[in-house]
Amino acid sequence: MVKAPLRGVAILGVGLHPFGRFPDKTLPHMARTAVLEALKDAGVRFRDIQIAYFGQVYYEGMSMGEVVLRALGLTTIPVVNVENACASSSTAFWQAYWGIASGLYDIALAFGAERVPRGPVSVTGTASRQHLLGADHMMAGYALRMRRYMHDFGAPVEAIAQVAVKAHRNATLNPYAQYQKVFTLEEVLTSRMIAEPLTLYQCCPTSEGASAAVLCAQEAVSRYTSNPERAIPVVASVLRTTPYQGPRVDNPSLTTVAAQEAYEMAGLGPEDVDVVQVHDAATIGEIEQIEHLGLVRRGEGWIATREGRTEIGGDIPVNTDGGLQAMGHPFGATGVRMLHELVMQLRWEAGPRQVRGARVGLAQCSGAGGVCTVHILKR
Amino acid sequence: MSTSNATHQRVPIFPSHLRLEGDGTRGVLLGTRCRECGVCTLGRDALFCVNCTSPDLEPVELSGRGSVYAYTVVHAPPPRWEGRVPYILAEVETPEGVRIISEVVDCDPREVFIGMPVRLVLRPAGKDEEGREIMVYKWAKG
Numbered sequence: 001m002v003k004a005p006l007r008g009v010a011i012l013g014v015g016l017h018p019f020g021r022f023p024d025k026t027l028p029h030m031a032r033t034a035v036l037e038a039l040k041d042a043g044v045r046f047r048d049i050q051i052a053y054f055g056q057v058y059y060e061g062m063s064m065g066e067v068v069l070r071a072l073g074l075t076t077i078p079v080v081n082v083e084n085a086c087a088s089s090s091t092a093f094w095q096a097y098w099g100i101a102s103g104l105y106d107i108a109l110a111f112g113a114e115r116v117p118r119g120p121v122s123v124t125g126t127a128s129r130q131h132l133l134g135a136d137h138m139m140a141g142y143a144l145r146m147r148r149y150m151h152d153f154g155a156p157v158e159a160i161a162q163v164a165v166k167a168h169r170n171a172t173l174n175p176y177a178q179y180q181k182v183f184t185l186e187e188v189l190t191s192r193m194i195a196e197p198l199t200l201y202q203c204c205p206t207s208e209g210a211s212a213a214v215l216c217a218q219e220a221v222s223r224y225t226s227n228p229e230r231a232i233p234v235v236a237s238v239l240r241t242t243p244y245q246g247p248r249v250d251n252p253s254l255t256t257v258a259a260q261e262a263y264e265m266a267g268l269g270p271e272d273v274d275v276v277q278v279h280d281a282a283t284i285g286e287i288e289q290i291e292h293l294g295l296v297r298r299g300e301g302w303i304a305t306r307e308g309r310t311e312i313g314g315d316i317p318v319n320t321d322g323g324l325q326a327m328g329h330p331f332g333a334t335g336v337r338m339l340h341e342l343v344m345q346l347r348w349e350a351g352p353r354q355v356r357g358a359r360v361g362l363a364q365c366s367g368a369g370g371v372c373t374v375h376i377l378k379r
Numbered sequence: 380m381s382t383s384n385a386t387h388q389r390v391p392i393f394p395s396h397l398r399l400e401g402d403g404t405r406g407v408l409l410g411t412r413c414r415e416c417g418v419c420t421l422g423r424d425a426l427f428c429v430n431c432t433s434p435d436l437e438p439v440e441l442s443g444r445g446s447v448y449a450y451t452v453v454h455a456p457p458p459r460w461e462g463r464v465p466y467i468l469a470e471v472e473t474p475e476g477v478r479i480i481s482e483v484v485d486c487d488p489r490e491v492f493i494g495m496p497v498r499l500v501l502r503p504a505g506k507d508e509e510g511r512e513i514m515v516y517k518w519a520k521g
Contacts, residue, residue: 120457129392131459132504132515134468135480143451144470144480151449151493195468196452196488244430246418247448248476251430 003265005101008218010231011377013042014340017113019209019328020178027060030210031068031113034333038111038212043225046072049214050105053096055082055089055112056332068113085123085367086279087239088112089211090335094373096215097237106220112337113210114330120194121206123368138368139203142282143195149284150197153299157189157197159306163283164188164202164325166311171322173352178207178328202283207328211336213343232346235378236262242370254372255292255364262362262374263294270294273376274358275345276316277338279366280323286310289364290318293374317355320345338363339375346379390507392515396422399501399514406501408441408516410477419475443499445471445518448478452488461505467491471518483518496521 015037017030031054039046046069054065061067065079084091089112096108121138124130135141149155165185171177183201191200216224221231240258243251252260263269270293278293280286287301295316296304304310310318321327321341324334342361344350361377389403399406412419413428414435421441427434450469456462467483469491483491484502497518504515 120455122458129513131457132392132513133480134453134457134460134462134466134482137453137457137468139455140451140453140457140468143453144449144468147451148449148470148493193452193454193465195454198451244418246430246476247472247478249416249418249430 006103007101008233009097009100009215010218010221010233011213011339011343012044012107012216012221012225012231013038013040013214014343015039015041015212016176016337016340017210018176019207019330019333019337022208025208027064027113027115028068028071030208031111032071034113034210034212035068035072035109035111038109038214042214043227044107044214047075048107048224049075049077049109050107051077051096051099052079052109052111053082053092054079055084055092055335056114057083057085057088058114058116058331060115084371085369086281086329086331087335087365087367087371087373088332090338090363090365090373090375091239091371093213093215093336093339093375094237094239097234100215100217106217107224108215109212110215110336111210111212112332112335114332115208116206116330118206137195139198139282140195142284143198145288146197146282146284149288153302155302158185159302160283160287161185161188161202162305163280163286166305167280167319167323167325170312170320170353171326174321174327177322177326178205179322179326198282204281204324204329207330209328209330209333209337211333211340213336213339230347232343232377232379234375235268236266236374236376238262238265238374240372253292254370255289255366255374256294258372258374259293259364262376266376266378268360268376268378272360273362275320275342275355275361276318277320277323277341277363278318279364280319280325281329281366283325285366286318286323290316293362293364312353312355320350320353320355335365335373338365339377342377346377389503389512389514392504392513393422395424397514397516403514404501406514406516408443408479408499410439410441410475411436412439412475419477421477421479439475441473441475441477445473445479445497447483447491447493447495447497448472449493450483450491469497469518471497479516481515481517485519
């Protein structure tokens with residue numbers, strides 16, 4: 001089920017509001033900061049934008065995308081609000097991509113913002129009785145998967161926790177990250193227990209922040225910018241939902257389904273990927289995702305991690321900006337944040353985080369409820 | 380208070396997943412089985428098979444037995460959790476091929492293991508708008 005775009009699409013510019021806690025800032029303020037940064041990076045004005053998609057999860061008022069953009073001018077463009085859990089802004093980006101690829105628009109804005117409440121994250125509404133099961137707990141879900149993974153593949157907790165150590169080290173090189181602090185393996189393992197075997201520092205923080213990207217038809221790039229070489233082509237944009245997974249049915253994982261379509265669309269394989277961003281809400285998430293993406297064999301993600309292959313200097317650099325673990329995870333902003341980092345890497349503008357000679361980047365973003373996006377960029 | 384009245388004092392957490400029996404402290408887990416591919420799921424909500432999309436579904440009752448497929452001990456409980464802390468949360472696989480996540484009760488967190496046999500038990504967890512006890516399906520060793 002691979003769709004063919006009618007024309008190429010590139011990312012013209014990207015922007016972020018730092019991730020962290022900003023008690024004095026409103027959501028629109030953070031979102032505008034990211035949008036203005038992306039417009040500036042793209043070298044375009046807001047009145048050039050023909051359509052905008054906004055990713056956000058927690059309710060802060062109706063039509064927040066419109067509220068955010070109002071301050072930039074009432075240009076009457078369509079603005080679409082997108083809720084797809086943690087994959088909200090990567091879904092917004094997917095919509096912007098296909099809006100341009102299908103020929104409807106030449107230039108589009110995809111952005112996201114969030115202020116996540118503190119404490120364990122619940123995924124159901126307050127009217128539901130799901131919470132009575134004790135299972136409505138994002139990290140408990142990851143903990144169940146981690147325990148089973150350790151059982152199936154003989155992975156020690158130390159190897160999985162190494163994901164958090166790496167993430168925090170990468171984040172010290174990223175001024176936008178929530179936690180720019182090195183943690184030792186011992187500090188990660190002895191931090192407060194959340195859901196065994198996941199300790200606090202193996203769980204992404206709750207965060208605030210915003211991200212934005214300006215997308216443009218490849219054929220129109222030179223019309224909008226005097227620096228066309230800074231535009232990074234998007235060679236695959238895929239959104240899929242989960243297949244049935246059960247004890248007696250051997251379906252591929254959701255990420256594998258999405259990745260297979262993305263690789264086919266890009267005409268590339270996992271061996272071509274130079275830099276990767278994946279959904280590491282918990283440490284085990286990164287291990288599982290690099291396996292499902294085909295970057296390492298099933299059951300060997302923990303070995304690759306222990307051997308340092310996923311470090312910035314390794315052969316499969318993963319979550320070079322600190323990932324959800326240390327960059328932070330403002331749900332609605334995370335999807336486009338991953339694409340921001342890929343653009344930095346593929347422009348060779350990532351500074352001390354730069355993966356040398358990176359030409360192909362992949363971003364995988366998961367959302368509760370069974371959502372997955374995979375994007376591939378190629379300079 | 381008569382026994383039949385007492386039954387009305389208890390309601391299942393989800394009527395589509397659990398039918399109470401007797402005084403409401405015991406019950407049966409309800410499932411749906413696809414006649415085409417054989418996949419079985421918890422609850423009677425499915426309109427089509429989640430695996431093969433067939434409309435040819437039949438209601439089934441689950442045996443109430445299973446074994447631990449995965450477990451965790453939750454120390455930081457989710458919002459609105461009123462049970463004990465820490466608590467064991469397990470994904471249990473039933474002989475019918477259904478995986479069900481709920482609490483394991485009456486078990487020391489140090490004793491739970493993957494493969495541990497468990498059986499269905501019901502425990503009250505709060506009251507509904509009409510003051511009836513909400514009965515939740517959980518697991519106990521054995």
